Amino acid sequence: MSLTGLFLVTFLLAHLSGNLQLLNPDGGKAFNEYAKFMTSNPLIKTVSYGLYAGILLHAIQGLLLWSKNRKAKGVKYKAKSGSGTTWASRNMALLGTLILIFLFIHMGDFWWKMHMGEVPLMAGSNDVKDLYLKVDTSFSQWWIVLIYVLSMIGLIFHLQHGFSSAFQTLGLNHKKYTPLIKGVGNFIAFVIPTLFAIIPILMFFDVNLPFMLPHL
Numbered sequence: 214m215s216l217t218g219l220f221l222v223t224f225l226l227a228h229l230s231g232n233l234q235l236l237n238p239d240g241g242k243a244f245n246e247y248a249k250f251m252t253s254n255p256l257i258k259t260v261s262y263g264l265y266a267g268i269l270l271h272a273i274q275g276l277l278l279w280s281k282n283r284k285a286k287g288v289k290y291k292a293k294s295g296s297g298t299t300w301a302s303r304n305m306a307l308l309g310t311l312i313l314i315f316l317f318i319h320m321g322d323f324w325w326k327m328h329m330g331e332v333p334l335m336a337g338s339n340d341v342k343d344l345y346l347k348v349d350t351s352f353s354q355w356w357i358v359l360i361y362v363l364s365m366i367g368l369i370f371h372l373q374h375g376f377s378s379a380f381q382t383l384g385l386n387h388k389k390y391t392p393l394i395k396g397v398g399n400f401i402a403f404v405i406p407t408l409f410a411i412i413p414i415l416m417f418f419d420v421n422l423p424f425m426l427p428h429l
């Protein structure tokens with residue numbers, strides 16, 4: 214779980230850096246070119262298959278762990294707050310399921326439409342699709358923005374516990390460095406989903422960055 218989880222976090226970082234291009238004041242040109250590169254480069258396409266497998270594996274591992282813990286504790290037992298556990302640690306399966314539901318909605322709206330030829334070409338181009346327009350249209354609906362914001366709050370809690378749990382599982386325990394590693398984990402767990410959530414909010418209000426983000 215730790216390894217698939219950390220692999221998915223590296224995807225989130227890469228995905229976030231690409232998505233931030235949506236905020237460029239260029240009508241979506243940089244984002245559309247980035248999306249074309251990501252969907253046509255053979256190496257990235259291969260990594261994508263690893264990503265789908267990683268998501269599936271992480272979800273199956275999570276379900277198995279949840280069911281094992283449930284059996285070990287007895288169905289009636291439930292750790293209460295104040296028993297040394299955090300709310301997030303007691304609800305990882307619930308948070309994971311919510312994130313999976315978010316992923317179905319998210320990929321159904323963007324990925325499916327992009328790959329099923331439902332996204333038109335960008336004006337003046339004969340090979341770059343206008344995925345920016347599709348994303349912008351979705352983020353002009355308040356309830357879609359709300360789904361993203363609530364899901365990203367869930368992701369903060371999931372990542373927060375996920376990070377500390379992953380470090381523990383991998384044996385990264387050190388008197389001096391563990392608090393620092395935990396601090397960095399908490400920081401990343403907060404910053405990644407917060408930046409993801411800011412994108413739909415700014416697009417809803419038609420706010421662009423006053424400068425172009427560098428190409429990554």
Ligand code: HEM
Nearest residue numbers: 228232248252261264319323324327344348409410412413
């Ligand atoms: C502001 C938030 C987000 C935006 C604007 C966004 C945008 C997109 C777009 C446009 C695609 C389709 C790309 C393509 O197939 O060419 C995509 C794919 C995807 N997104 Fe997101 N995304 C966001 C947040 C997230 C989050 C938080 C997750 C995970 C928890 C996620 C997971 C994925 C996955 C797994 C894919 C498929 C990637 C692939 O095929 O390689 N996205 N996203």
